[in-house]
Ligand code: CP
């Protein structure tokens with residue numbers, strides 16, 4: 001593994017290795033025994049979109065590993081004034097040991113990897129959010145002790161997070177059910193690949209997807225960059241909500257996951273959110289542990 005651009009590039013074994021290392025690094029950190037596995041290494045963090053979890057978890061994770069993170073706001077870089085990503089990749093490769101980038105087009109992340117000579121990590125594009133889903137798989141495994149055979153239900157927009165969930169959860173053997181409105185399905189290539197596996201179902205029926213689920217997952221109706229569509233999406237996504245009725249259809253011990261930030265009253269109700277806050281914030285915490293594992297694998 002040379003980069004983390006999307007989960008489709010990883011084998012089931014590679015994902016399992018990352019999750020195992022993440023568990024170990026979490027255990028070490030909780031016991032005050034973090035090892036400086038990236039001593040002296042530098043990671044650039046390029047952000048073209050806002051972030052709370054990704055930025056802070058990568059920065060703190062790097063420090064815990066003995067490395068040095070550099071926050072690089074795209075509006076302050078020459079990239080924001082039109083310097084091509086191909087040139088930025090070659091320049092930054094001369095200074096840094098790795099780059100995490102959050103941007104719009106997946107193509108930009110792929111170009112960074114193609115032109116640079118250091119590991120590139122996708123910190124969210126319009127197409128994928130692999131770091132998020134590694135943390136989600138880690139959290140689900142923590143709560144359920146296994147992944148294979150669990151019924152995983154996603155309700156809502158077939159966006160970047162849904163794309164990565166479809167790939168990651170199918171690869172790890174969960175029984176994946178996604179309920180998305182007809183016009184808001186995951187990307188066509190993802191649906192094509194996942195539908196060819198025997199553990200993926202795409203539906204518009206929220207209750208059918210939730211029936212007997214072990215895990216319920218949702219994400220915002222309007223992602224970053226779609227603010228202008230928010231009003232129309234509120235109409236299109238009506239009913240695509242994790243609420244009491246959906247929880248009742250799921251298993252009594254079902255856990256709730258959300259990449260966050262959440263819009264209470266839209267994709268999830270306040271009562272369900274608060275009843276499952278422990279799982280949701282364990283999931284947010286696990287971003288750091290899972291990403292530390294990725295950093296060690298790529299830069300260690
Ligand atoms: N889930 C996630 O990536 O959160 P941020 O946008 O806060 O980084």
Ligand code: NVA
Pocket residue numbers: 124159160161219220222223224259260261
């Ligand atoms: N789908 C959301 C995820 C945020 C972490 C977005 O792209 O805004």
